[in-house]
Amino acid sequence: MTADSNLKLQATPTAIPEVLILESKVFGDNRGWFTESFNANDFAKATGLNVQFVQDNHSFSRQWTLRGMHYQLKHTQGKLVRVTSGAVFDVAVDVRKDSSTFGEWVGVELSADNHKQMWVPPGFAHGFLVLSETAEFLYKTTDYYDPTSEACLSWCDPTVKIDWPIPLGKQALLNAKDAAGLAWDVAPKF
Template sequence: MPQLVPHPKVAVTATAIPEVLIIEPKVFGDERGWFTESFNAQDFPDATGLSVNFVQDNHSFSRQSTLRGMHYQLEHTQGKLVRVVLGSVFDVAVDLRKDSATFGKWVGVELSAENHKQLWVPAGFAHGFLVLSPTAEFLYKTTDYYHPQSEVCLAWNDPTIAIQWPLASGVSPNLNAKDAAGLSWEQAPKF
Protein backbone atom coordinates (compact mmCIF):
# COMPACT_ATOMS: atom_id res chain seq x y z
CA MET A 1 0.00 0.00 0.00
CA PRO A 2 1.34 3.49 -0.83
CA GLN A 3 2.52 5.73 1.98
CA LEU A 4 0.52 8.95 1.69
CA VAL A 5 2.33 12.09 2.81
CA PRO A 6 0.70 15.52 3.22
CA HIS A 7 1.85 17.68 0.34
CA PRO A 8 1.38 21.45 -0.21
CA LYS A 9 0.47 21.13 -3.93
CA VAL A 10 -1.63 17.95 -4.06
CA ALA A 11 -4.08 16.15 -1.77
CA VAL A 12 -4.13 12.36 -1.95
CA THR A 13 -6.88 10.20 -0.45
CA ALA A 14 -7.11 6.42 -0.38
CA THR A 15 -10.41 4.89 -1.50
CA ALA A 16 -12.14 1.80 -0.07
CA ILE A 17 -9.46 -0.09 -2.02
CA PRO A 18 -6.37 1.55 -0.46
CA GLU A 19 -4.14 1.21 -3.54
CA VAL A 20 -6.65 3.15 -5.66
CA LEU A 21 -6.05 6.81 -4.90
CA ILE A 22 -8.01 10.03 -5.43
CA ILE A 23 -5.56 12.78 -6.33
CA GLU A 24 -6.56 16.43 -6.11
CA PRO A 25 -3.99 18.92 -7.38
CA LYS A 26 -4.22 22.38 -5.86
CA VAL A 27 -6.20 24.77 -8.07
CA PHE A 28 -5.29 28.47 -8.09
CA GLY A 29 -8.18 30.66 -9.23
CA ASP A 30 -9.28 34.26 -9.49
CA GLU A 31 -11.76 36.28 -11.56
CA ARG A 32 -9.82 35.40 -14.75
CA GLY A 33 -10.12 31.64 -14.31
CA TRP A 34 -7.85 29.01 -12.76
CA PHE A 35 -4.52 27.20 -13.05
CA THR A 36 -3.36 23.79 -11.81
CA GLU A 37 -0.41 21.48 -12.30
CA SER A 38 -2.21 18.35 -13.47
CA PHE A 39 0.96 16.27 -13.06
CA ASN A 40 4.41 16.90 -11.64
CA ALA A 41 7.00 14.09 -11.77
CA GLN A 42 8.53 15.23 -8.47
CA ASP A 43 5.30 15.88 -6.54
CA PHE A 44 3.54 12.64 -7.57
CA PRO A 45 5.96 10.26 -5.79
CA ASP A 46 6.39 12.68 -2.88
CA ALA A 47 2.63 12.80 -2.25
CA THR A 48 1.69 9.20 -3.09
CA GLY A 49 4.76 7.18 -2.14
CA LEU A 50 4.63 5.64 -5.63
CA SER A 51 7.52 5.47 -8.04
CA VAL A 52 6.05 5.16 -11.51
CA ASN A 53 7.17 5.99 -15.01
CA PHE A 54 4.45 7.11 -17.40
CA VAL A 55 5.13 6.19 -21.03
CA GLN A 56 1.88 6.95 -22.88
CA ASP A 57 -0.88 9.57 -22.72
CA ASN A 58 -4.36 8.79 -24.07
CA HIS A 59 -7.27 11.15 -24.76
CA SER A 60 -10.84 10.05 -25.51
CA PHE A 61 -14.05 11.90 -26.36
CA SER A 62 -17.40 10.29 -25.58
CA ARG A 63 -21.08 11.14 -25.56
CA GLN A 64 -23.50 10.82 -22.63
CA SER A 65 -24.25 7.29 -21.42
CA THR A 66 -21.21 5.86 -23.21
CA LEU A 67 -19.62 3.18 -21.08
CA ARG A 68 -16.01 2.24 -21.84
CA GLY A 69 -14.72 -0.78 -19.96
CA MET A 70 -13.95 -2.78 -18.02
CA HIS A 71 -10.49 -3.12 -19.64
CA TYR A 72 -7.12 -4.51 -18.59
CA GLN A 73 -4.05 -6.16 -20.12
CA LEU A 74 -2.60 -9.49 -19.01
CA GLU A 75 0.83 -8.57 -20.36
CA HIS A 76 2.30 -5.08 -20.26
CA THR A 77 -0.05 -4.34 -17.38
CA GLN A 78 -0.79 -0.67 -16.98
CA GLY A 79 -1.10 1.62 -14.01
CA LYS A 80 -3.30 4.55 -15.03
CA LEU A 81 -3.60 8.12 -13.80
CA VAL A 82 -6.95 9.32 -15.15
CA ARG A 83 -8.80 12.64 -15.23
CA VAL A 84 -11.56 14.49 -17.05
CA VAL A 85 -11.00 17.84 -18.82
CA LEU A 86 -14.52 18.32 -20.20
CA GLY A 87 -17.74 17.07 -18.63
CA SER A 88 -18.00 14.33 -16.01
CA VAL A 89 -17.74 10.56 -15.71
CA PHE A 90 -18.23 7.84 -13.12
CA ASP A 91 -14.85 6.10 -13.09
CA VAL A 92 -14.49 2.51 -11.80
CA ALA A 93 -11.64 0.18 -10.86
CA VAL A 94 -12.10 -3.55 -10.07
CA ASP A 95 -9.41 -5.43 -8.13
CA LEU A 96 -8.30 -8.54 -10.05
CA ARG A 97 -5.34 -9.43 -7.79
CA LYS A 98 -6.02 -12.87 -6.27
CA ASP A 99 -3.76 -12.25 -3.25
CA SER A 100 -5.42 -8.93 -2.36
CA ALA A 101 -7.75 -8.39 0.60
CA THR A 102 -10.02 -6.47 -1.82
CA PHE A 103 -9.99 -9.10 -4.61
CA GLY A 104 -13.23 -8.85 -6.59
CA LYS A 105 -14.21 -5.50 -5.05
CA TRP A 106 -14.81 -2.29 -6.98
CA VAL A 107 -14.55 1.41 -6.28
CA GLY A 108 -16.16 4.25 -8.22
CA VAL A 109 -15.50 8.00 -8.19
CA GLU A 110 -17.01 10.89 -10.09
CA LEU A 111 -14.32 12.72 -12.02
CA SER A 112 -15.15 16.02 -13.68
CA ALA A 113 -13.64 19.09 -15.24
CA GLU A 114 -15.09 21.03 -12.32
CA ASN A 115 -13.78 18.94 -9.41
CA HIS A 116 -10.29 18.40 -10.95
CA LYS A 117 -10.07 14.99 -9.25
CA GLN A 118 -7.82 12.32 -10.69
CA LEU A 119 -7.81 8.61 -9.98
CA TRP A 120 -4.73 6.39 -9.71
CA VAL A 121 -5.62 2.87 -10.88
CA PRO A 122 -2.71 0.46 -10.30
CA ALA A 123 -1.79 -2.47 -12.55
CA GLY A 124 -3.87 -5.54 -11.71
CA PHE A 125 -7.22 -3.74 -11.97
CA ALA A 126 -9.93 -3.65 -14.63
CA HIS A 127 -10.87 -0.05 -15.44
CA GLY A 128 -13.78 1.71 -17.09
CA PHE A 129 -16.03 4.74 -16.99
CA LEU A 130 -19.56 5.92 -17.74
CA VAL A 131 -20.11 9.40 -19.22
CA LEU A 132 -22.55 11.41 -17.06
CA SER A 133 -22.50 14.75 -18.95
CA PRO A 134 -23.64 15.46 -22.54
CA THR A 135 -20.02 14.88 -23.65
CA ALA A 136 -16.75 14.18 -21.88
CA GLU A 137 -13.06 14.27 -22.65
CA PHE A 138 -11.05 11.77 -20.64
CA LEU A 139 -7.25 11.77 -20.28
CA TYR A 140 -5.05 9.05 -18.91
CA LYS A 141 -1.37 8.50 -18.42
CA THR A 142 -0.22 4.86 -18.50
CA THR A 143 2.82 3.09 -17.10
CA ASP A 144 3.12 0.71 -20.06
CA TYR A 145 2.21 0.76 -23.73
CA TYR A 146 -1.07 -0.48 -25.14
CA HIS A 147 -0.77 -4.20 -25.94
CA PRO A 148 -3.91 -5.25 -27.85
CA GLN A 149 -2.88 -8.92 -27.99
CA SER A 150 -3.29 -9.27 -24.21
CA GLU A 151 -6.29 -6.98 -23.68
CA VAL A 152 -9.22 -8.41 -21.76
CA CYS A 153 -12.67 -6.94 -21.15
CA LEU A 154 -14.57 -7.81 -17.97
CA ALA A 155 -18.36 -7.51 -18.37
CA TRP A 156 -19.49 -4.09 -17.18
CA ASN A 157 -22.67 -5.58 -15.70
CA ASP A 158 -21.33 -8.80 -14.18
CA PRO A 159 -23.65 -9.70 -11.26
CA THR A 160 -20.81 -11.08 -9.12
CA ILE A 161 -19.03 -7.71 -9.17
CA ALA A 162 -22.33 -5.75 -9.16
CA ILE A 163 -20.98 -2.31 -10.04
CA GLN A 164 -23.62 0.29 -9.19
CA TRP A 165 -23.44 2.40 -12.37
CA PRO A 166 -25.37 5.69 -12.03
CA LEU A 167 -27.62 5.08 -15.04
CA ALA A 168 -31.01 6.75 -15.14
CA SER A 169 -33.92 4.34 -14.84
CA GLY A 170 -34.58 2.61 -18.15
CA VAL A 171 -31.36 3.90 -19.75
CA SER A 172 -28.92 1.39 -21.21
CA PRO A 173 -25.29 2.37 -21.71
CA ASN A 174 -23.89 2.96 -25.16
CA LEU A 175 -21.35 0.13 -25.66
CA ASN A 176 -19.07 -0.90 -28.49
CA ALA A 177 -19.04 -4.56 -29.58
CA LYS A 178 -15.96 -5.42 -27.50
CA ASP A 179 -17.44 -4.01 -24.29
CA ALA A 180 -20.85 -5.60 -24.93
CA ALA A 181 -19.10 -9.01 -25.17
CA GLY A 182 -17.11 -8.65 -21.93
CA LEU A 183 -16.23 -11.79 -19.99
CA SER A 184 -18.03 -12.80 -16.81
CA TRP A 185 -16.16 -12.71 -13.50
CA GLU A 186 -15.78 -16.49 -13.65
CA GLN A 187 -14.36 -16.41 -17.20
CA ALA A 188 -12.09 -13.37 -16.83
CA PRO A 189 -8.41 -14.12 -16.21
CA LYS A 190 -7.07 -12.75 -12.90
CA PHE A 191 -3.64 -11.76 -11.63
Protein backbone atom coordinates in the same frame (compact mmCIF):
# COMPACT_ATOMS: atom_id res chain seq x y z
CA MET B 1 0.87 8.84 1.04
CA THR B 2 0.68 12.09 2.85
CA ALA B 3 -1.83 14.59 4.12
CA ASP B 4 0.67 17.47 4.20
CA SER B 5 -1.31 20.62 3.44
CA ASN B 6 1.80 22.25 1.95
CA LEU B 7 1.93 19.78 -0.92
CA LYS B 8 0.53 20.79 -4.29
CA LEU B 9 -1.03 17.31 -4.63
CA GLN B 10 -3.08 15.38 -2.07
CA ALA B 11 -3.61 11.60 -2.33
CA THR B 12 -6.57 9.98 -0.56
CA PRO B 13 -7.03 6.19 -0.49
CA THR B 14 -10.39 4.77 -1.54
CA ALA B 15 -12.09 1.70 -0.02
CA ILE B 16 -9.43 -0.22 -1.97
CA PRO B 17 -6.34 1.48 -0.50
CA GLU B 18 -4.13 1.09 -3.59
CA VAL B 19 -6.66 3.05 -5.69
CA LEU B 20 -6.10 6.72 -4.91
CA ILE B 21 -8.02 9.93 -5.47
CA LEU B 22 -5.62 12.75 -6.30
CA GLU B 23 -6.43 16.42 -5.90
CA SER B 24 -4.06 19.16 -6.95
CA LYS B 25 -4.29 22.73 -5.76
CA VAL B 26 -6.36 24.93 -8.06
CA PHE B 27 -5.53 28.64 -8.17
CA GLY B 28 -8.36 30.82 -9.42
CA ASP B 29 -9.41 34.41 -9.80
CA ASN B 30 -11.83 36.42 -11.96
CA ARG B 31 -9.94 35.34 -15.11
CA GLY B 32 -10.31 31.61 -14.51
CA TRP B 33 -8.09 29.01 -12.88
CA PHE B 34 -4.74 27.21 -13.10
CA THR B 35 -3.65 23.81 -11.80
CA GLU B 36 -0.57 21.67 -12.30
CA SER B 37 -2.23 18.47 -13.52
CA PHE B 38 0.91 16.34 -13.26
CA ASN B 39 4.33 16.74 -11.69
CA ALA B 40 6.43 13.59 -11.23
CA ASN B 41 8.04 14.81 -7.99
CA ASP B 42 4.71 15.82 -6.43
CA PHE B 43 3.09 12.54 -7.55
CA ALA B 44 5.89 10.53 -5.89
CA LYS B 45 5.72 12.57 -2.67
CA ALA B 46 1.93 12.38 -2.40
CA THR B 47 1.56 8.70 -3.31
CA GLY B 48 4.84 7.11 -2.28
CA LEU B 49 4.98 5.63 -5.79
CA ASN B 50 7.83 5.92 -8.24
CA VAL B 51 6.23 5.24 -11.62
CA GLN B 52 7.12 6.28 -15.12
CA PHE B 53 4.34 7.12 -17.55
CA VAL B 54 5.00 6.18 -21.19
CA GLN B 55 1.73 6.92 -22.99
CA ASP B 56 -1.08 9.49 -22.82
CA ASN B 57 -4.57 8.66 -24.11
CA HIS B 58 -7.47 11.03 -24.77
CA SER B 59 -11.05 10.06 -25.57
CA PHE B 60 -14.25 11.95 -26.35
CA SER B 61 -17.60 10.31 -25.57
CA ARG B 62 -21.30 11.10 -25.53
CA GLN B 63 -23.64 10.76 -22.55
CA TRP B 64 -24.24 7.21 -21.26
CA THR B 65 -21.25 5.85 -23.18
CA LEU B 66 -19.66 3.14 -21.07
CA ARG B 67 -16.07 2.16 -21.81
CA GLY B 68 -14.70 -0.84 -19.94
CA MET B 69 -13.87 -2.88 -18.03
CA HIS B 70 -10.39 -3.13 -19.60
CA TYR B 71 -7.06 -4.50 -18.42
CA GLN B 72 -3.92 -6.08 -19.91
CA LEU B 73 -2.55 -9.44 -18.77
CA LYS B 74 0.96 -8.67 -20.02
CA HIS B 75 2.36 -5.16 -20.14
CA THR B 76 0.03 -4.33 -17.26
CA GLN B 77 -0.79 -0.66 -17.01
CA GLY B 78 -1.10 1.65 -14.07
CA LYS B 79 -3.37 4.53 -15.10
CA LEU B 80 -3.64 8.10 -13.88
CA VAL B 81 -7.05 9.23 -15.14
CA ARG B 82 -8.83 12.58 -15.27
CA VAL B 83 -11.61 14.46 -17.06
CA THR B 84 -11.00 17.77 -18.84
CA SER B 85 -14.56 18.36 -20.07
CA GLY B 86 -17.78 17.03 -18.60
CA ALA B 87 -18.14 14.32 -15.95
CA VAL B 88 -17.78 10.54 -15.69
CA PHE B 89 -18.29 7.82 -13.11
CA ASP B 90 -14.90 6.08 -13.04
CA VAL B 91 -14.52 2.49 -11.77
CA ALA B 92 -11.67 0.14 -10.86
CA VAL B 93 -12.15 -3.59 -10.11
CA ASP B 94 -9.44 -5.57 -8.31
CA VAL B 95 -8.53 -8.66 -10.40
CA ARG B 96 -5.50 -9.66 -8.29
CA LYS B 97 -6.15 -13.12 -6.81
CA ASP B 98 -3.80 -12.64 -3.84
CA SER B 99 -5.37 -9.31 -2.81
CA SER B 100 -7.60 -8.86 0.25
CA THR B 101 -9.92 -6.78 -2.01
CA PHE B 102 -10.04 -9.33 -4.87
CA GLY B 103 -13.31 -8.92 -6.78
CA GLU B 104 -14.20 -5.62 -5.13
CA TRP B 105 -14.74 -2.34 -6.98
CA VAL B 106 -14.54 1.38 -6.25
CA GLY B 107 -16.10 4.22 -8.20
CA VAL B 108 -15.82 7.99 -8.08
CA GLU B 109 -17.13 10.92 -10.09
CA LEU B 110 -14.37 12.69 -11.97
CA SER B 111 -15.21 15.97 -13.65
CA ALA B 112 -13.73 19.07 -15.21
CA ASP B 113 -15.24 20.98 -12.28
CA ASN B 114 -13.88 18.91 -9.38
CA HIS B 115 -10.39 18.43 -10.94
CA LYS B 116 -10.06 15.03 -9.24
CA GLN B 117 -7.86 12.33 -10.70
CA MET B 118 -7.77 8.63 -9.91
CA TRP B 119 -4.73 6.36 -9.76
CA VAL B 120 -5.66 2.86 -10.96
CA PRO B 121 -2.74 0.49 -10.26
CA PRO B 122 -1.75 -2.45 -12.46
CA GLY B 123 -3.91 -5.48 -11.70
CA PHE B 124 -7.22 -3.64 -11.94
CA ALA B 125 -9.93 -3.66 -14.61
CA HIS B 126 -10.91 -0.08 -15.43
CA GLY B 127 -13.87 1.64 -17.06
CA PHE B 128 -16.07 4.71 -16.97
CA LEU B 129 -19.60 5.92 -17.71
CA VAL B 130 -20.17 9.39 -19.17
CA LEU B 131 -22.62 11.36 -16.99
CA SER B 132 -22.60 14.70 -18.82
CA GLU B 133 -23.79 15.47 -22.37
CA THR B 134 -20.22 14.81 -23.55
CA ALA B 135 -16.90 14.20 -21.80
CA GLU B 136 -13.21 14.27 -22.61
CA PHE B 137 -11.20 11.71 -20.66
CA LEU B 138 -7.39 11.73 -20.40
CA TYR B 139 -5.14 9.14 -18.89
CA LYS B 140 -1.47 8.42 -18.53
CA THR B 141 -0.29 4.78 -18.58
CA THR B 142 2.79 3.08 -17.17
CA ASP B 143 3.10 0.70 -20.13
CA TYR B 144 2.17 0.76 -23.79
CA TYR B 145 -1.14 -0.52 -25.12
CA ASP B 146 -0.85 -4.14 -26.24
CA PRO B 147 -4.00 -5.44 -27.96
CA THR B 148 -2.69 -9.03 -27.83
CA SER B 149 -2.83 -9.09 -24.02
CA GLU B 150 -6.04 -7.10 -23.50
CA ALA B 151 -8.88 -8.54 -21.46
CA CYS B 152 -12.36 -7.17 -20.87
CA LEU B 153 -14.47 -7.94 -17.81
CA SER B 154 -18.23 -7.58 -18.27
CA TRP B 155 -19.35 -4.15 -17.12
CA CYS B 156 -22.59 -5.65 -15.76
CA ASP B 157 -21.29 -8.86 -14.20
CA PRO B 158 -23.72 -10.08 -11.49
CA THR B 159 -20.87 -11.27 -9.24
CA VAL B 160 -18.97 -7.96 -9.21
CA LYS B 161 -22.22 -5.91 -9.08
CA ILE B 162 -20.90 -2.48 -10.11
CA ASP B 163 -23.58 0.07 -9.21
CA TRP B 164 -23.47 2.21 -12.35
CA PRO B 165 -25.50 5.45 -12.00
CA ILE B 166 -27.61 4.85 -15.12
CA PRO B 167 -31.08 6.41 -14.77
CA LEU B 168 -34.19 4.30 -15.27
CA GLY B 169 -35.11 4.25 -18.95
CA LYS B 170 -31.53 4.86 -20.15
CA GLN B 171 -29.10 2.27 -21.50
CA ALA B 172 -25.34 2.22 -21.59
CA LEU B 173 -23.88 2.85 -25.05
CA LEU B 174 -21.32 0.12 -25.69
CA ASN B 175 -19.05 -0.95 -28.51
CA ALA B 176 -19.00 -4.62 -29.54
CA LYS B 177 -15.86 -5.43 -27.52
CA ASP B 178 -17.28 -4.02 -24.28
CA ALA B 179 -20.69 -5.62 -24.85
CA ALA B 180 -18.92 -9.00 -25.11
CA GLY B 181 -16.95 -8.57 -21.85
CA LEU B 182 -16.25 -11.79 -19.97
CA ALA B 183 -18.13 -12.93 -16.87
CA TRP B 184 -16.17 -12.77 -13.61
CA ASP B 185 -15.96 -16.58 -13.37
CA VAL B 186 -14.15 -16.91 -16.71
CA ALA B 187 -12.32 -13.57 -16.98
CA PRO B 188 -8.56 -14.04 -16.56
CA LYS B 189 -7.09 -12.86 -13.25
CA PHE B 190 -3.62 -11.97 -12.01
